[in-house]
Amino acid sequence: MEKLYHISEDPKIKIFEPRPASYYPEHILRKAVFAISGQLLHNYLLPRDCPRVTFYAGPGTAETDKARFLGNSTAAYIVAVESAWLRDIQQAIIYCYELPADTFSLFDKCAGYYVSQLSVVPISVRPIYNVMEEMLKRNVELRFMPSITGLANAVKQSTLNFSLIRMQHVKKV
Incomplete structure (x- = not known):
């Protein structure tokens, strides 16, 4: 199995305890610890609260969607955020x-989500002081x-693999 991670703004987590899966109550009936591939x-x-539209071409992605959403990008993954979040992103310190x-x-292959119903003790923690630099090391176009609302709606209707994260925090434009 590949390595799994959890990102937090808290540098002192000694144990991850299962919590209600508030975003997936109909799919995850028990408390869970979430991890990302x-x-x-x-x-x-x-x-954490920064809304984002993330997407990439999967095996079932239509060529028209690749052209429309990925264009001439050489990145494998796209993460779109609102410009209003730039300062918060520049100042953020997060912990991996x-x-x-x-x-x-595995809970959701497309989104890379894994769940555990047991408490989990982390193997290690690493601070990330420059989140944009860290992201750009990973074949990602940021x-x-x-506004990302129109993009989110269009991506939902596409054949792309995608994840819409923290969209409840989108700024109304």
Whole structure:
């Protein structure tokens, strides 16, 4: 199994305790600890409440959607955020916890989510002082847009693999 991670703004987590899965109450009926795959870790290398539209071409992505959303980008992954979040992103310090994979099971392959119903003690924690630099090391195009709402709606209707994260915090433009 690949390495699994959890990103937090808290540098002192000694144990991750299962919590209610508030975003997936109909799919995850028990409390859970969430982890993200190393492949899609970049989706979480931002301040927690920063809304984002993340997407990439999967095996089932239509050529028209690749052309429309990825264009001439040479990046494998796109993360779009609102321009209003630039200062928060520049000032953020986040912590990347590596978690043991043995109690986790895959929940959502497209989003890279894994869950465990057991408490999890992290293997290690690493501070990230420059989240944009960290993201750009990972074959990611980071897009800043005045609004991401239209993009989110269009991506939902596409054949792309995507994840819409913290969209409840989108600024109304």
